[in-house]
Amino acid sequence: MTRINALLLLAVVATAIYLVRVQYESRRLFSELDKAHSQARHLAMDVERLEVEKRAQASPGRVERLAREKLEMRQPNPGITTYMSYPADKAGPTAKADTP
Amino acid sequence: MSRSIQYTSSPLLASRTPVWRSKFVVAMIALGFTGLGARAAYIQIINNDFFQRQGVVRFARTIELPANRGRVLDRNGLILASSVPAASIWAIPEDVDMTPAQSQQLAKLLDMRVGDLDKKLADEDKTFVWVKRQVDSETAKAISALELKGIHQSADYLRQYPEGESAAHIVGFTNVEDKGQEGVELFFNQALTGKSGLRHVIKDGRGRVVEDVGAVVPPLPGEDVQLSIDSKIQFFAYQKLKEAVVNNRAHAGSVVVLDANTGELLAMANYPSYNPQKRTNLSGEQLRNRALTDTFEPGSVMKPFTIGIGLESGRIKPETVIDTAPGSISITGVTIRDAHPHGALSVEQIIQVSSNVGTTKIAMQLQPSEMWTTFAAAGFGERPHIEFKGAVSGRLRPYKTWRPIEQATASYGYGLSASLFQMVRSYTVFSHDGQIIPATLMKTDNPALGAPVFSADTAAKIRKMLHMAAGPGGTGPKAQTIGYSVGGKSGTAYKQIGKGYGSEGNRKYRSWFVGMAPIDKPRIIVGVMLDEPTGGQYFGGQVAAPVFSELVQHSLRIMGVQPDISVRPQIVSIAEDESF
Numbered sequence: 235m236t237r238i239n240a241l242l243l244l245a246v247v248a249t250a251i252y253l254v255r256v257q258y259e260s261r262r263l264f265s266e267l268d269k270a271h272s273q274a275r276h277l278a279m280d281v282e283r284l285e286v287e288k289r290a291q292a293s294p295g296r297v298e299r300l301a302r303e304k305l306e307m308r309q310p311n312p313g314i315t316t317y318m319s320y321p322a323d324k325a326g327p328t329a330k331a332d333t334p
Numbered sequence: 335m336s337r338s339i340q341y342t343s344s345p346l347l348a349s350r351t352p353v354w355r356s357k358f359v360v361a362m363i364a365l366g367f368t369g370l371g372a373r374a375a376y377i378q379i380i381n382n383d384f385f386q387r388q389g390v391v392r393f394a395r396t397i398e399l400p401a402n403r404g405r406v407l408d409r410n411g412l413i414l415a416s417s418v419p420a421a422s423i424w425a426i427p428e429d430v431d432m433t434p435a436q437s438q439q440l441a442k443l444l445d446m447r448v449g450d451l452d453k454k455l456a457d458e459d460k461t462f463v464w465v466k467r468q469v470d471s472e473t474a475k476a477i478s479a480l481e482l483k484g485i486h487q488s489a490d491y492l493r494q495y496p497e498g499e500s501a502a503h504i505v506g507f508t509n510v511e512d513k514g515q516e517g518v519e520l521f522f523n524q525a526l527t528g529k530s531g532l533r534h535v536i537k538d539g540r541g542r543v544v545e546d547v548g549a550v551v552p553p554l555p556g557e558d559v560q561l562s563i564d565s566k567i568q569f570f571a572y573q574k575l576k577e578a579v580v581n582n583r584a585h586a587g588s589v590v591v592l593d594a595n596t597g598e599l600l601a602m603a604n605y606p607s608y609n610p611q612k613r614t615n616l617s618g619e620q621l622r623n624r625a626l627t628d629t630f631e632p633g634s635v636m637k638p639f640t641i642g643i644g645l646e647s648g649r650i651k652p653e654t655v656i657d658t659a660p661g662s663i664s665i666t667g668v669t670i671r672d673a674h675p676h677g678a679l680s681v682e683q684i685i686q687v688s689s690n691v692g693t694t695k696i697a698m699q700l701q702p703s704e705m706w707t708t709f710a711a712a713g714f715g716e717r718p719h720i721e722f723k724g725a726v727s728g729r730l731r732p733y734k735t736w737r738p739i740e741q742a743t744a745s746y747g748y749g750l751s752a753s754l755f756q757m758v759r760s761y762t763v764f765s766h767d768g769q770i771i772p773a774t775l776m777k778t779d780n781p782a783l784g785a786p787v788f789s790a791d792t793a794a795k796i797r798k799m800l801h802m803a804a805g806p807g808g809t810g811p812k813a814q815t816i817g818y819s820v821g822g823k824s825g826t827a828y829k830q831i832g833k834g835y836g837s838e839g840n841r842k843y844r845s846w847f848v849g850m851a852p853i854d855k856p857r858i859i860v861g862v863m864l865d866e867p868t869g870g871q872y873f874g875g876q877v878a879a880p881v882f883s884e885l886v887q888h889s890l891r892i893m894g895v896q897p898d899i900s901v902r903p904q905i906v907s908i909a910e911d912e913s914f
Contacts, residue, residue: 264544265543269542276419279419280419294565294569311817311887312818317896
């Protein structure tokens, strides 16, 4: 009888310690998960920031200025443009041109 | 003997203890346990609420999950406005203890004067002072690297406008609280603003979140707003307008580019403008979206409407000849003049050379009610339905109060007023087979549903006249552009100075041009207005028409519209002289 009691006591103590450990572990993991979440949010915001920055760098104003000043390009006009037309029924770059 | 207990058999230790003593000890222990039990019951059952609350106060926190403000996009999905993370710098003045070198460093990072910074931190009675709000994240990192005592940061958002000043009047801006103040940011503030979420958590002693309590309310991010603006056309429009204003030494200017099929606004720019990100020392001059908020007498731009009524009612035909000699006409004692006397003109030529006398003679055949009805149907005197706060209605007085001279002047655009945007929109009547279509700032793929003002036949006839006006012998030949046929009407008006229109040599002008291209099947309508050009030239056909020409050229190319008139191929390579 005494032996069973001792055994049960041991079991109670062991599960209690285990419970504490699991609780601790779960909180630790949760806080890590939380940290990861907030990191993800930060990264998402960084993406947005960089996207805006990229957009600012590629704004028509800047592109035009660089093209004009650095690359010495100028605006095209219809006088120097050849317009290609596709047959209306099969539009698209793969459409086969009719050869006369 | 019976009242005592003997604990040992050793006679040496045989001191006798009274029984009551052991009973007393047992009773004491029992009392102790009862006390504990009672206390436990008190904590767990009777006063449980109080202790629960205390626990919550110490460990439970409610975290607000901020919702991002939606983005403003152009028709191709390019960003016109977006929120990026930023930091706001604040301080507890009492805790701040900086060396002069440190405060100089901080002031430099924050782009502030040291004096201003010191002044902010001087009042030690305050427990909280904003040093600077919405600092970009790089600066924030540099500041936290300084590890200054008493200087703190909190997360914030900063609105970025990559298109800068060219689209400033349309997009508008937000204040530090992220609330829209102008333009689209103001009009769509509710849709753009998200709803922040909530989260109840338990934090441990070190401030880490260890558990969620209850359900999380996720944040509802703001919706993106996609505009009909094409940022390439918008930029080009702003650029060309700016050049024109500067070259003609004008006071200000506006341009509007409208899609003639859908009623979408492709570009709307004003100069002077401002950078929505650096809004210090802004004046109303810069802030105003003139194209929508400033009205003026539309002048010659109205003539096609008067002629249209005549054509529609069958009173005149394009070939009908009207004698405009001697270049002036007297209506109830007031003389109306042409810039140059022309003699006999056909109706087409009246538009082509913009004859006030000819238009007046036609108007005298019309009823005031007819004119008023048509002008009102074309949107004059009515606030335009556009996604912008502050658009004005202009003025169109009821026809019952018109005197004959007023009917005459109204026929060529005086005595009523409209914004540039209203004028541009009114020209959809001619571009859209006689129907006026609603204009919008939102992207749409559906062709607009119009309300008929004229018949398609009349509209086509007027288009031909507008084409003549923008051609050789017209008032705006400078509106012509390579590859595309254009049509349009120029306008020049004296501005009011005090009570009159100034005297000869002391006049102020306003010049504009409104037209469309390609003329047979218009795709765009463009309006250009310059306020007080002082560079020597002031006729709409001279200062505004060239801007129109460039804008048509550029916009149609971006829209992928093929030229409708044959172009003489140009050889463009500029050969360098060969070196020997």
